[in-house]
Amino acid sequence: MRRAVPTALLAVLLLLLTAAPAPAAPPPTPAVELSASRAGKGGDLTVSGTGWRAKTLLILLICGKSSPGTGVIGGTNSCANADGRAVTTDSRGAFDKRLPVAEPPAPCPCVVHVATATGEQQVVDAEFVVEGHPTAPLPEPTGDGRLAVLSPTRLRGESGLLVLFGAPPSRTLEFTVGNLGTTPVKDPVFQVGTAHGVFAPEWEEQQWRGTIKPGGKARIELPVRLAAGAHGDYAVSVRYGGKLVAEQPWGVGRPWGVTVFWTLLALVVPTALFRIGMAVVDRVRPPGSRHARRTGRARPPASPSTTTAALPWFTPDSAPSENRTDRPTTKGHS
DSSP states (O other), rough: OOHHHHHHHHHHHHHHHHHHHOOOOOOOOOOOEOOSEETTOEEEEEEESSSSOTTTTTEEESSSSEEETTTETGGGBBBBGGOOOOEEEEEEEEEEEEEEEOOOOOSSEEEEEEEEESSSEEEEEEEEEEOOOBBOOOOOOOOOEEEEEOOOOOOEEOOGGGGGTTOEEEEEEEEEEESSSSSSSOEEEEEEEEEETTSSEEEEEEOOOOEEEETTTEEHHHHHOOOOOOOEEEEEEETTTEEEEEEEEEEEOHHHHHHHHHHHHHHHHHHHHHHHHHHHHHHHSHHHHHHHHHSSOOOOOOOOOOOOOOOOOOOOOSSOOOSSOOOOOOTTTO
């Protein structure tokens, strides 16, 4: 019995260890592989990736003035945006996409920049050489100043009357940042992007003028402007240092003034054409028919004219007559 008890306890412990759930595996790290490490302008290469989020839209670009360690310096302004490609990952988070080789606007060192277009930011830069493209050393780092958003973003402003007739909607994006580093940050450059629905955002660099001291904070105001006639659900995003730091939804109303204008135009133009047509028809119609249409009834036929003789100043029984003999006379009477 004494030997059986430790054996039973050991069996229970083994059973509990085997039944305990295994620790959750860490999420996979996004990775990118290139079919070639160098190529000239006009060629192409295949970009393969694994470990990305499933069913996620990615943007593929060839960027200059960048490296895997420093990222893309200057944002997407250093990339060949016109020759970029978009791809959606499969259910396992993998993808394969052919990318044409183009010369970026900035000199090399260059990378193939792969980043998510929506949701949580994921970026991978793979080193790549564009043959024949000029090269230049990367700029020296300016310090270890780091900015972080300390308050929720807010869109300030209202739509004017002209926006109802298709004018571009505009707002001011406001948020507070703090310098968490040990050196001042002077004239930071933010990237403001606007996205409509599921489309990728269109990024625009905006520089804020000022200096943020270590441990200090500042109120940032950046203008945001949409295209003319824009309406629907938009999302305004802010990136700094290649990282997404803020997002703000923006619901833009439909420009009903444009709809009313076209509706009135559709009613007025046919009415005006009808009136012009009726005026032309009235001009070419015979005079009698024209008068009948205006009065709304037919003109009665003309009757033969009759003349009536004018009566004299005396009555008929007193009119003189040469043949009357019954009139008494005084001739021959006393």
